Amino acid sequence: MVTHEHVRNIFAGPSKGDMASFWSHVxxxxxxxxxxTHCKVSGRYRSIEEFQQGTRALSSTWAGPLHLVIQNVIIEGNQAAVELKAVNTQTKSGDPFPNEYTWVLGFNDNGKIATVRAYMDTDLVTRVIEKNPQ
Known part of the structure; x- marks a missing residue:
């Protein structure tokens, strides 16, 4: 069973800009x-590598690391809905990147993230990608 503590531990690194620590839980x-529907990074990815490549249009716009801070966690069985906010993150053009997300995480029996449905401000993402091309 997934716990609030487990989910918060997963995002301890990302809150400090350490996304590498997150991937060990996936x-x-x-x-x-x-x-x-109209966002360049929207779509379905079937591996960490595919996700990272498919979302590079966004991740390449950041001037430094992405800092994701938990705003709320709701747990039901082996799923957790996690509200996140990007803080202390700027784009290469110098603009703040205050995106807000909800990730619905599905966990396997080993406590690893097996599925993600990610919701975000796709309008902000589209504008950031257009202003900061690769």
Whole structure:
């Protein structure tokens, strides 16, 4: 069973800009869907590598590391809905990146993230990508 403590531990690193620590909690063949219809990074990814490549149009816009801070966690069985906010993150053009997310995480029996449905401000993401091309 997933706990609040487990979820908060997963995001301890990302809150400090250490996304590398997050990936150790994710199955290599994660099924990750970024919701949205007109956003360049929206789509379904079936591995960590595919997700990282598919979202590079966004991650390449940041001037430094992304800092994701938990705002709220709701748990039901082996799933957790995690509200996140990007803080202390700027784009290469110098603009703040105050995106807010909700990630619905599905955990396997080993406590690793096996599925993600990610919701975010796709309008902000689209504008940031357009202003900071790769």
């Amino acid at each position: 199955e290599p063949n994660v099924d990750w869907t970024v919701k949205g």
